[in-house]
Amino acid sequence: MPALDDRTLRVMTYNLRGLRQEVDALVAVVRAVGPDVLAVQEPPRGPLGRRRLRAFAARTGLRVAVGGGGARTTALLVAPHRAVRDARALRLPWRFGLTRRGVSTARVDGVRVAVVHLGLRADERARHVDLLVRRLVAAQAGGSPVLVAGDLNERPGGPSWLALHGVGDGLQDAAVAGGDERPTYPADAPRLRIDAVLADRRLAVQAARVPDEAAVGVASDHRPLVVDLALPGRSRG
Numbered sequence: 001m002p003a004l005d006d007r008t009l010r011v012m013t014y015n016l017r018g019l020r021q022e023v024d025a026l027v028a029v030v031r032a033v034g035p036d037v038l039a040v041q042e043p044p045r046g047p048l049g050r051r052r053l054r055a056f057a058a059r060t061g062l063r064v065a066v067g068g069g070g071a072r073t074t075a076l077l078v079a080p081h082r083a084v085r086d087a088r089a090l091r092l093p094w095r096f097g098l099t100r101r102g103v104s105t106a107r108v109d110g111v112r113v114a115v116v117h118l119g120l121r122a123d124e125r126a127r128h129v130d131l132l133v134r135r136l137v138a139a140q141a142g143g144s145p146v147l148v149a150g151d152l153n154e155r156p157g158g159p160s161w162l163a164l165h166g167v168g169d170g171l172q173d174a175a176v177a178g179g180d181e182r183p184t185y186p187a188d189a190p191r192l193r194i195d196a197v198l199a200d201r202r203l204a205v206q207a208a209r210v211p212d213e214a215a216v217g218v219a220s221d222h223r224p225l226v227v228d229l230a231l232p233g234r235s236r237g
Contacts, residue, residue, distance in 0.1 A: 004034075007231055008230055009231055010033070010229075011039065011113075013041070013115075015222035021219060045072075073101045073117040074115040075104055076106055084108055092127075111144065116152070125152075136168070145202040145203050147197060148196070150195070161198075172199055174198065174229070175197065177205035178209070181193060187220055188217045202232045205229060206228040208228075
């Protein structure tokens with residue numbers, strides 16, 4: 001995909017499956033896209049997880065803004081030329097027997113980005129989305145456009161999608177606005193659209209794409225979603 005200028009933010013959401021599959025293929029997919037923001041689900045965990053994530057980021061030309069600790073099932077990677085502020089991890093409420101989950105969040109060039117990996121159980125998703133919605137509304141009240149990127153483990157029209165769509169003046173489904181609503185899971189024969197970028201309406205969607213080159217089918221069990229967003233207040237001079 002062609003390089004962008006600083007008036008456009010390229011956001012890519014991708015489940016890396018813990019870097020357990022074809023890491024070289026994952027690197028190739030990400031480098032071909034050239035994202036400004038890579039919203040990661042299932043980053044590598046364990047004693048060497050953070051080191052492996054940093055190495056992956058370096059290979060893709062990105063840096064780790066949030067990773068490890070309370071971020072748990074998420075991470076946020078950002079291009080070096082993008083300004084990052086207030087980067088932090090948010091631990092989500094946990095119940096015994098379920099996966100410990102978190103949210104990676106930061107302001108990237110003034111946009112409050114939240115990376116999510118919602119659970120398989122509807123009741124857990126509802127609890128976590130309720131907390132996230134309250135945080136996003138507060139961010140909007142502070143003047144920041146917001147976007148949510150990640151693996152929702154739910155089809156469009158489900159309760160989590162509807163709750164997130166209702167944030168503030170409404171978050172738009174960037175895949176729909178950008179003209180590519182193809183499914184993202186499973187990667188080798190996708191049937192379900194469970195990966196999403198939901199963007200503040202102040203962020204005009206310029207394009208959306210689900211990459212489908214050969215490497216995508218073997219790199220992970222998800223296909224990524226790539227969205228180009230126009231940043232507000234950035235004129236062409």
